[in-house]
Ligand SMILES: Nc1ncnc2c1ncn2[C@@H]1O[C@H](COP(=O)(O)OP(=O)(O)OP(=O)(O)O)[C@@H](O)[C@H]1O
């Protein structure tokens with residue numbers, strides 16, 4: 001915990017922008033290398049399209065394939081799944097932590113579920129919800145739930161004993177003890193779970209769109225791949241990456257706001 | 263050498279009467295605190311000193327109501343206590359600030375609990391922050407503070423609840439020597455200013471002699487009251503007093519008591535290492 005991290009004056013300088021610039025630089029270099037490999041025929045253009053072609057396909061994908069609507073649809077599905085898994089996951093985690101029997105009974109199951117390829121259950125979800133957005137949302141939700149539950153459990157159980165004792169010494173009721181001590185102490189760990197859960201949800205949302213050929217970016221990727229429009233496929237994948245970037249930025253904002261309510 | 267019972271008088275604000283604490287362990291029952299009795303007078307600064315493992319923290323938790331006792335009674339202002347009690351404020355040995363709250367919000371915590379309006383509690387919190395000498399750090403978070411500053415935040419938080427009795431378990435143990443001395447001066451100054459009844463648990467003799475009106479020396483296992491020493495030194499006491507002859511005599515006397523107990527403890531632990539209780543399995 002260095003004191004330099006809290007330097008009050010934050011002027012724009014090359015040193016501050018360096019990490020971001022390096023990141024972009026690495027990415028550009030990577031694309032240049034791929035481009036070079038393809039142009040020199042060391043890499044087949046029928047496996048990986050040249051980055052220049054992917055960039056050139058953007059206008060076409062946007063105008064003809066309506067990628068923006070699809071982007072919004074996938075974003076909406078992920079957001080719904082994300083909100084659901086946060087609310088339900090944290091609630092279940094809290095419940096399991098409060099009721100020891102429930103924790104002893106279910107913790108292993110939840111952990112097992114976390115590593116199970118839930119996406120393979122998509123026919124079952126289709127039967128239950130039909131071929132619509134809810135199947136996709138529910139798949140994302142179920143897939144992202146375990147890490148949220150497990151990390152909530154871990155965060156609350158891992159609250160330092162002395163903080164619990166401070167609460168007791170101030171004579172807190174058990175609900176005050178929870179809301180004023182256990183929960184805020186667990187928040188950073190809970191957010192790790194939410195991040196993981198969102199990754200799982202996003203993978204599954206796009207995966208199920210692809211599999212059931214319905215909805216947003218996943219379906220578009222499916223269609224473009226069938227048409228053998230490789231440049232278009234990769235351009236659509238770029239939008240999937242954009243969804244995940246947006247989510248991470250939002251979660252980071254939320255975390256900062258919640259853990260440091262100023 | 264006065265017998266402990268004679269030190270109790272009926273205007274004591276805190277009374278610890280014949281308290282016994284036993285723990286059930288796999289190796290059988292361990293007596294951590296054995297028939298301890300003493301009283302603390304209003305406004306008094308009493309230190310409990312003893313070798314490591316003699317039951318000081320156990321006693322601290324019992325008085326604070328965090329731990330039940332096997333026998334005996336603890337009472338505050340004539341009322342028997344059976345759990346955490348608002349007239350007792352505890353400062354813990356470990357770092358205990360809330361990392362998710364700013365210094366002001368940490369200190370305002372007990373005020374928030376009693377439902378004091380926001381503006382008023384911020385003002386109150388400021389007062390206690392200033393008392394522990396942390397002006398200018400109101401909006402900082404604990405991870406931006408040094409260990410000594412965090413311990414001062416904990417102290418301010420406890421003081422803000424305006425406890426009848428301030429109970430501290432080795433609050434400076436994790437700090438370096440200079441910080442410890444400076445913080446000791448600060449505590450003493452605050453204690454005198456507020457006429458705060460204080461019970462300090464420590465294993466530092468100089469600290470105990472410098473601050474206390476009386477010092478209770480505990481024996482090593484089982485933890486009993488070995489002696490209660492009146493410290494008859496003039497106040498206000500500054501660090502200068504440490505060099506005086508009277509001060510030296512008190513330190514020597516208590517050190518003699520403690521050395522006996524501490525070496526008994528070391529022998530005990532060596533024995534334990536060579537013949538562990540669980541060796542039969
Ligand atoms: N929960 C417990 N279960 C079993 N034994 C315990 C428990 N808590 C404390 N003890 C034992 O009681 C004795 C006193 O412990 P305590 O923590 O009160 O010592 P202490 O005087 O505070 O030591 P230190 O100065 O090292 O902090 C020790 O021998 C310890 O092993």
Ligand SMILES: [Mg+2]
Nearest residue numbers: 318319320431
């Ligand atoms: Mg201790």
